[in-house]
Amino acid sequence: MTSDNTQIIERNLVGQRQDDNDDDEIDLLKLWQTVWRRKWSIITLVLVVTMVTILGVLAITPIYRAAATLLIEEKAAKVVSIEQVYGLEGAGTEYLQTQFELLKSRALAERVVRQLNLTTHPEFDPRQQPEPLIDVSGVLAKLDFRKAMPFTMPGDLQSGLDTTEADIFDAVTIEFMERISIAPQGKSQLVKVQVDMADPYTAALAANALTNGFIETQLEATMEMSMTATNWMNSRLGELRTKLKSAEDRLQAFREKENLVDVDGVTTISAAELSLTGDRMIDARSQRAEAESQYRQVQSMRNGGWERLATIPAVLGHPLIQQFKAEQAKAQAKVEELSKRYGPGHPAMAAARSDLSAASGSLRGQVEQIVAGIERNYQLALANENSLQASFNSNKSKIQDISRKEFQLRELQREVDGNRALYDTFMTRLKETAATSDMDSANARVVDKAVVPNEPIKPKKSLIVAIAALLALFVGVGLTLLLDALSNTFKSTEAVEGRLNIPVFGILPMIKQGERSDMARLFTTDKDKSFSESIRTIRTGVVLSAIDHPHKVMVITSSIPGEGKSTVSVNLAFALGQMERVLLIDADLRRPTLAKSFDFPVGTPGLANLIAGNAKLEECIKTVDGIDMICAGTVPPNPLELLSSQRFAKAIEVLKGRYDRIIIDSPPTQAVSDAIVLSTLADSLIYVIKSDSTHIPLVEKGVGQLLQNNAPVKGIVLNQVDIKKAQKYGYSYGGYYDYYGYSSNKTA
Template identity: 50%
Template sequence: MDNSPSVYVERPLQAHLPQHQQYSEEKDTIDLLKYWRVIWRAHWKIGWLILLSCALAMAALSLVPPQYIGTTTLLIKEKTPPVLAFQQVTDSSSGSVDYLQTQLALLQSRELAERAVKKLNLTTHPVTDPRQQPESWFTPRKWLANLELGQWLPILERFAPKQVAPSEADVFNEVTRNLMRRTSVKFVGKSQLIKIEVELPDPGLAAATANAIAQGFIDSQLDNSLKSSQTTTSWMNSRLVELRNNLRSSENKLQAYREAQGLVDVGGVATISANELEMTGNRMIDARRNLAEAESRYRQVQALSNGDLSRLSSVPAVLSNALVQKFQAQRAKAQAKVEELSGRYGPKHPTLAAARAELRTATDSLRLQVRQVVASIEQDYQLARASENSLRQSFNSNKAQIQDISRKEFQLREFQREVDSNRALYETFVTRLKETTATADMDSTKARIVDPAIAPLEPSKPRKTLILAIVAVVAAMIGIVLALMSETLNKTFKTDETIESTLDLPLLSVVPLVRNRNRRQLARLFDDNDHPRFCETIRNLRTWLMLHGAEMPSQVVLVASTMADEGKSTIANNLASSLTLLERVLLIDADMRKPSLSLNFDFPPDGPGLANVLAGTARLEDCIRTVGNLDMLPAGKLSPPPLDLLSSPRLGPLLEALKSRYQRIIIDSPPAQMVSDALLLAKHSDAVIYVIKAESTPVNQVQKCLALLQQGNAPVFGVVLNQVDLSKARKQGYSHSDTFQNYDYLSR
């Protein structure tokens, strides 16, 4: 078996530094593995917490009455067209989404709940009747009765409010409200299917109630449809009588107007008058054109009526006459003849006179003909003017007649339109009335049951599996949080890693916890060799001490601790016993306030010891006791205060004298936190072994005491982690370097 200790690299002591400076680097880094180790060490506690929480949850769930959900599925149909055709124009129906939402709200109405309550007699059912519900398991009356304090019942009843029996209406309202609270209606996805869910303690009643609500909705739709049809029929009957009277009145007005105006066929009369007007208009146009032409000719002639014959005969209207042209040619010929004979004959020549007579005759004939043409032109003008006036009067007369006929036709058509409108409306109402009467009892419901509810086999509440899973998860989280908080708040030493990282001191040994042993047995444990693991750790500590002594003499070894009951006396006694096999050793009990050697080895309590030697009241030889190969110097009888004794100049020479007689001096020191004795003794020591009780001594107190020793230049050699529960550490996953491996090897 290899008993050689692990090699440690010594680092400067940092126990005197502030805590926030020591752990600043650690706080900046999140060590997930560290947290996992903390959780793993507490996994048994977390498991028991989960089991306990689940057991309590099961117990609580057993007291909760189960609830069952009855589910009915309804199909909501599309909105049916109205009975009256004209309502399609006036009814601005909303979209299908709003319609479905309206139906969903109707399914949650109080009217349907009241229908279901009445149909199933829920006011008298044991499950829903509040008067038949079981009383609470805790009431003041029961509590006083259980305490056998019945004399207080009259006083309690005097101050308690009087219970008034609820009326049937109150019970009905309460049952209806409870049913509405226990009913939920929701769409199935984005379809037109709606689920009606009713949650009650009785599965059969839950299914029956869901079906009753669904059937009540359908019955309500049917009732509303029948009522609407009846109302519509009644209104249409009354309206039909009014429309019949209106039709008769309009027909009478039309006939009376025809008779008053003597109208037979307005269309034929209007057509004849229009044709006459058209013909008269055409003739009047021709007459106006003729009048314009005659007037033009007349104006030309009228302008030259006082002129000579030549100018008058040159007018185009006159010149165009054939006789005028003939006479004008004869006159021109006679004129030419006269001019010719005038050059040949004298004025009185018969031939010339005959030619002049012929010229006068031709001129007179021309003048007479021109006057006749002018008179004819004037006569034509007068005739054309008279004809135009006559035609214009006839046209105006025909026009006035047509306008009168149009006015009569308009009035006649107005009366006819009123008759036609009243007749059409009357016939429509007659047709719709017959349709409404024929379809009054037709099923016009807008919903039907697709999937009726059946009695559920499994309760919906409480969902035990889900609740237990949630409780388990919550309990596990609480356990993890408590483990992390405990690890954070428990600032004690549990592993060698904690000691080395916190104190920067080598861990000399990990001493296991020895159970079922008293103080005396623990002090002799190495000599008795009754605990192999404990003895091995003492040998490990002895090896450390001897190796350290090979480099630097450590003849005087001080065993100190922070507080009392950390096991430093047990370590000192057994370390001294282990060294007696190799060296001559003296064990000094320097804890004068609470001595342990006298109790552990049955020395006389009033016997002399270290206190007596330092006080000069006893010789050293008289104070040393020998047990086996180990010499011991008890604390002795206390007279002056221990601090004064340890501060006396006799302590140094005493230890020097003992060094000459012993190879190793082990000093059992008082606790470093309580008194300053350990600091005084450390000044005269070559090595200080600091004992820390596992999972007990606070870290900050150890740091404070080590800082004081460091300030006093005490030669702190290393740390011993004492009273380590190996089985607990193994279960919790603590690691202590190779020490546990050695323990396991020894145990095997």
């Protein structure tokens, strides 16, 4: 690998790391430049949207709002429990919210609609509405749509069919209710009743009619409910009196039947006895449990003889048992001591064994007595517990019997008390009906009547226009950034050098598509001054890139077909031919273009024939306008094998001795691998990129493949640049483009 290629690869790695770091950060300057390049498009969008919004706002009918102020007070009515029946008793938010809903009720709206005769008002009457652009009713009539509808159509659709007065009244009422709004004034009891209409005078009349109708409705409801409550309580009072008398009779009859005088005293005595018996029963149960535990131990060890019985804790802990066990142990010790000195038949041994047998017999007898005592204690404890349990159950049965009678007595007493309380309450409320002095009062009064409004509340024309313009601006900026993000192509030389870290030799302006011969001779014919100057700039970059060690063999390639590499090759060859001896070789053996561009005869021998040995070098070389050319020749079935052969390498070595510069037109890198093979014989490689067309990842992949195979990539040519579009969007190409040549071309 050469030192130049090593430096290029290192620059690419550094640039790649920088790009990765940049991807994690938002470049605000880049975003601003993107937006600034399309500023006129964004401004145009904002102006168009603003003008359309202005026209739309001017076509909207202005709406006026009339408001009347009400004071809603809380009061405790004195008319036959109206607080509970009608809901006047309450406080705070719940009460005010109830009044607000009453102000928006359908009944009140219908009252105002009838009072102001809004069914004939042009703003509400569907019969006076302007004709729609589409006659829906006519279409429905033709389709006989009404027969297929299982429901009644509301609103405007129904008005086009068999509209009745009831339907019109219903539609007007719904429309009027939608125009009513209630606005509480802070934490006070003041509330504004607002009506929105296109007719300001009618809006004021409707607001005042709503407030007056609300007050009148309150008074009417108060009077109606008080009369209804009085009539109902009069009839109810007789029923309550009868029920109270019946309850009292049942209570007295129960007392006489059960001979009840002082139920509470009897219950208290029985409860005390039951409690005392329960305490004794608890103690007896505890004693029985303890005796039973000892008894169970005795029963479990009775089969083991008296020795096992002596190990029971209740037996072992007895003082006499401990005394007899001590005597037995003493006699046993004496026997063991004498057995060491005397034989079994010695009189002292016989006396000691006799004492041991007597001690064991005494211990056994005492153990049996204690065991018998444990059994007797268990039997006594069990009998005592059963006796107390029977006594407890007897007392409990008596108390339950008394409790049942007490429960029935109290139930009858509660019934009497409830009927008496209800009777007294109704009697008190009935007497309150005499206090009708405040029947004509209401809980609301008008503070400010509605006046005819002078200015409409909507539409807010300035605000709507401002919001529309702002949204258009945001949409324009967003679309600009989105389109820029989606356009993943090279548009400027700065972008190319920033992503690839390879110098750009120059750019070529976009040329209208013409015949191949015209594209190939653009430099020599000099029809397009800007194109010619651009080729000269590229020529200068090529020459200066290796001024100390001129690159004789140059390969020109691209990523994909159609990027203009062949046009660049031919015109650059003509430009270099003005200074040097140049040979142009068409090495794209699959899709050759050189012979077609210069109208070489069919069958003209070329590179394929030269490598295959079917033609001599002089037969393959054609001279056109001062430069020599070798076309592709007969298209072979194995182009890559020919280009990889030693014959081709030897031919290049021979040609290097005859020419100052050899330019090879190579196939695209992403189509075939011919360019990689050709780069092994070249001193430099120029990569052609089609501006605003070839995707960046495709270019990066092609250049990366070349660099990985030690290809001497020296520079980039950005082809088919739309100069007008680039200048419009703010792209600058600096020294890569001859501005004066472009200007002279435009004026020519």
